[in-house]
Amino acid sequence: MRSFGPADGADGADGADGADGADGANASRLGIEKPSLIRPIGVSPALAKLANENWFRGNRWPPADLAAPFANTAAVRFPPNAWSAFHLSIVVLSEFVRVPGWDQFNLQAAEPIPAGAALQAELNELHELVDYRPGVMSEALAQRDNISVYWAGLLMYNKSSHPATYLLTQIALRVGQFQAMHYKFNPGGGLQPRPRPSQLSPSLMPPIDIPGHASYPSGHATESYLLAGILARVMPVAASTETTIGDRDSTPLRRLAERVARNREVLGLHYPSDSRAGKFLGDQSLTLLLNCPTVLPLIIAANAEWQ
Numbered sequence: 001m002r003s004f005g006p007a008d009g010a011d012g013a014d015g016a017d018g019a020d021g022a023d024g025a026n027a028s029r030l031g032i033e034k035p036s037l038i039r040p041i042g043v044s045p046a047l048a049k050l051a052n053e054n055w056f057r058g059n060r061w062p063p064a065d066l067a068a069p070f071a072n073t074a075a076v077r078f079p080p081n082a083w084s085a086f087h088l089s090i091v092v093l094s095e096f097v098r099v100p101g102w103d104q105f106n107l108q109a110a111e112p113i114p115a116g117a118a119l120q121a122e123l124n125e126l127h128e129l130v131d132y133r134p135g136v137m138s139e140a141l142a143q144r145d146n147i148s149v150y151w152a153g154l155l156m157y158n159k160s161s162h163p164a165t166y167l168l169t170q171i172a173l174r175v176g177q178f179q180a181m182h183y184k185f186n187p188g189g190g191l192q193p194r195p196r197p198s199q200l201s202p203s204l205m206p207p208i209d210i211p212g213h214a215s216y217p218s219g220h221a222t223e224s225y226l227l228a229g230i231l232a233r234v235m236p237v238a239a240s241t242e243t244t245i246g247d248r249d250s251t252p253l254r255r256l257a258e259r260v261a262r263n264r265e266v267l268g269l270h271y272p273s274d275s276r277a278g279k280f281l282g283d284q285s286l287t288l289l290l291n292c293p294t295v296l297p298l299i300i301a302a303n304a305e306w307q
Contacts, residue, residue, distance in 0.1 A: 085159070085167050088294070089174035095292040096175050103182060105284050108189035111277040113216055122271045123201045129266045133207060140263040141208070147220065147260055148173060151227060154252060155235055157305075164301035165234055171295065172230045176223030179285050180278065184214040197268055204268035211269065218270045221278025222285070224257035229286035234302035257282075 083091075096102060114122055143150065148169045152158060159166040184193055193214030198204040213219075232240035232253055244250040249258065261275040289295060 081163070085170035086174075088167060089171045092171045092289075092292050092294050093174055093178055095294060096178070096289060099288045099291050102179070102285070102288050103186075105183070105281060106188060107183055107217060107277050107281060108187070108191070110280045111217075111273055112189070113187065113191060113194055114271075114273055119200075119271075122273060123197060123204075125272060126197050126204055126265060126268055127201070130204070130268065132266050136263050136266050137207065140267055143220070143260055143263060144208070147224060148227065150256055150260065151231060151253070154256060155239055162302065162305040164298050165231070165305055168230050168234065168295070168298050168302055169227060171298070172227045172289065173223050175285060175289055176226040176282055177219060179226075179281055180217060180219035180222040181213060183217055183277075183281060184219070187214070187216055194274070197271055206268040208267065208269075215270055216274045217277035217281050218261055218264060218274040219278065220264050220270075221257070221261035221275040222282040223278075224260040225254070225279045225282030226285050226289070227282075228253035228257040229283060230289065230299075233290075233299050234306055236306055 151169065157165055187194060194216035196206075196210050196215045198206055198210065211219075228251075232251070235253070239253050240251045242248060242250045243252075243255075248254065257279070261270070261278060264270045265272055265275060290299075
């Protein structure tokens with residue numbers, strides 16, 4: 001099976017490339033509000049004046065029949081609801097890194113990278129999962145760089161119907177992506193960034209390009225569990241109710257996170273231990289995210305959207 005395109009370096013985040021420079025076509029794919037591509041205003045007023053004082057006045061700016069420029073408005077700040085989700089998520093990221101402990105999680109203690117027989121057992125499991133690829137391919141491809149739509153489908157909402165909820169999802173994805181990249185580059189325990197499964201076992205042959213970053217922890221798992229955690233604070237209780245008493249992972253929100261992470265294993269992109277480490281990192285990062293000043297008002301606003 002041929003590769004399906006460029007490496008999904010975002011590893012699950014809705015919009016990883018530049019924001020201000022994104023063109024309209026890429027903006028939709030990346031989950032960024034589509035910008036205006038062009039706003040024509042005609043030729044320079046100076047050129048029009050040189051050509052002919054009575055030259056078509058519709059091409060002069062401001063229009064010739066205005067004695068003065070438009071009157072100023074009384075605006076005193078940029079409207080809070082005019083912030084794009086992409087840019088606001090970066091604002092919150094700057095708050096997140098000021099919360100003590102964001103870079104102090106001991107992933108190796110919680111979910112160490114296996115070696116020897118344990119590593120071979122993981123590779124054997126991934127080989128067994130290859131047979132499931134046809135069944136999950138469409139879903140897994142859709143989750144490459146836009147996983148939040150699956151949570152939107154769980155309980156019908158969108159950017160227009162639940163704007164605060166939507167902002168929270170994009171914030172969670174951005175912080176999750178940041179955390180995953182930090183720990184991928186610095187896995188701890190004196191270890192080097194972990195190679196992808198197919199580097200060790202080429203016969204896994206993932207059906208899409210290998211993302212351009214290390215394997216451990218899984219970015220999709222980190223983002224998914226962080227997203228599930230923040231949505232549990234605002235969505236109806238049914239979304240975070242255990243279907244198996246005593247099993248916190250049996251809630252609909254966390255089952256969906258597990259499914260997203262597992263799909264990456266089926267594609268041969270991650271080891272199961274990557275997913276478990278991402279789950280730990282996402283859960284731990286939630287506590288710090290809740291301490292960001294911008295997040296609490298959004299949670300209150302999002303709660304109101306679900307009443």
